[in-house]
Every structure is written in structure tokens, then in C-alpha cells.
Amino acid sequence: MDRREAIRKVALIMGGTVLGAELFMQIGCNPSPDKVNDLFDQDQLLLLDEIAETILPQTSTPGAKAAKVGAFMTVMVQDCYIPEDQKVFTKGLSDLDKSFYKKYGSSFLKGDSTSRTEFLKTLDEEQKKYAKEKKPEDPNHYFSMMKQLTLLGYFTSEVGATKALRYLPIPGRYDGCMDYKKGDRAWAL
Template identity: 65%
Template sequence: MNRREAMSAVGWLLGGTLVGADLLVACTSKPAKVNELFDQDQVTMLDEVGETILPATSTPGAKAAQVGAFMAVMVQDCYKPEDQKVFLEGLKKLDEASDKKFGKQFMKLDAGQRTTLLTALDNEQKEYMQTKEPEQPSHYFRMMKELTLLGFFTSEVGATKALRYLPVPGKYEGCIDYKKGDRAWAT
């Protein structure tokens, strides 16, 4: 074996070791954790749920306000453990409902299918909320919908692009005329 053949063999061995290690790491890695309860895949899914509830039109949608990350923080920091459990199980139930209705997971649905599914879940949560006992937790989709609305309309995007916003509103005017089509006030 001459020097050139030896260098080629060493290159193949080292290259195979590096590629093999990268491939092994890629196959065994889990989605990055966002916080103690949520990983990045779940936050992405929540962004898509939010975008289906509040889609982008002439104003930005819920995804532009990053409602998925907002929901992850709110559920971890503000929800009781039993409500956290309902919310996290709700993500699984959402995928199960999607699989049952369309034969694929929520993230693989097109916009029309997502709207159909979430409309059905919204009707389900309305019925549940009318019959639930006060001590029972809310329906998981109701939690998602409420957090989407809260996250969007309290975000910079929602307050400045979807609502009218004056950072320094000036004097108080209690009675301002409203013209049809005007945006609501954020402040």
C-alpha cells in the first residue's frame, strides 16, 4: 500500500465515523424542549391551531403573534396541574380526532380540513361547557381558543395591526363615534 492509498483509506474510515455518528444522533434526537411541559413540535402545532382560529387576512394571523409559544408559557406558569394535564392530553386528542376524521395527523391536514375539524371541536366544547359541573375542568379546545385570542390581542402584532392603538392616547373621551368597519381600540 502506498501513501496515497493509505490516506484514502484513513479518509474513508474517518468520514464514515463522522457521518455514522451524525446519522445516529439525528435518528435518536427528540424535539427541542421549549419548557418543562412542551417541546418545539407541540408549540408548532399550537401555532397552527391558532392560525386556523385566527388566520391571516388583511391583518396578520395568530402565527405571526407566536401564540404557540405564548400558550406554552401560560399553561406551564398559570394553569393548575389538572388543567395542564387536560391541555396536554387535548393535543393528543386533537391528533386522534384528526386521524379519525381524515386519516392523518393535524399537522398534515390542509387549511380547509383544519377548519372543519376545529369547527367540530368548537361545537363539542360548547355542548360540554353547557353540561359540565363547576368543579370539572374546561374542555381542552376551549382552553386553546381562549389562549389564542388572549395571546393574539395582547401581542404587539394584534394590538397594533388588528386593533387601533395609540401609545399615548391623550385626554379621556368617553363617547367616540364608531363608523362601521372601524377597528376596535386596543387601549
């Protein structure tokens, strides 16, 4: 084999590699723009944001939407929940919106804050009753999971830790007996 033939073969191999990778990226790797991950789409993400914002609304501190709690929930459910709990969560999310529509005549996203709050309070009572009667092998209630993820996502976010809680990036000495005044915010860890 002479030098020119070797260069031609290397160029063919390298060109095929580059073109093949580019073709693969264009055809095989583009996720659907509506999908957030394997379990959730954009509409479900918006619904989770609104549910979280209803649980932790914006007041003098930013709400759950500012902390992007909906996106946090989609990651946690996909990456950390067992398949059984993933099914319960996603089915519950769908059932929540259907039940809201049946009761109020609109989707949860289009509902007003009063009806959303009233509806979630009813769901909260339902999940508390379920938790009392639940057997160990029974799955968790979907609204219980949503509430837990909302609180975890919010208070571990930068917004929640710095705006809703008191935060010291470099703690000083340990003081086990600090004065507490009624109305003081809790400390972030």
C-alpha cells in the same frame, strides 16, 4: 504557610470553581433541544401554532403565527395553569391530533386549511355543549382553553395590538362618546 503555598491553594480553589462551573454547564444544564419547557416539545409548539393560525388566520392583518401565539400558550399553560388543567390541555392537544388523523388520514399539521377549519368548528360545538352541561367541579374543556389563550395571546401581542386593533401609545383626552363607523377596528388598551 508561606506566600507561594497560599497562592497555589487559592489557584487550586479558583481553578476548581471555574472548571466545576464549566463542567456543570456542559453536562447538567443543557436542556433537550426538542423541549420547549417541562410540558411541551417542539412538535407540540408547531401544532399549537397551527391551531392558533386556524382560529385567527392571516388576512389583511397578520395571523396568530405572526404573534407567536403557540409559544405564548406553552408559557401560560406551564406557568399559570393548575396541574389538573395542564393535564387536560396536554392530553387534549394529543387527542386533537389523533382525532384529526382518524377523521382525515393525516396529522393536523399536514391537513389542508378547509379540513382544519371544519374540524375546529366541530370541536368548538363540542366544547360549547360541554360548557352548558359542566358541573363546577369538572375540569375545563381543552379546546376552550386553546381558544381563550389564542385570543389573549394574539390581542395582547404587538402584532395584534398594532395591526388588528387601533393603538395609541400615548392616549389623548377621554372621550366617552366617540363616533363609530361600521367596520372600524376596536381599540387596544
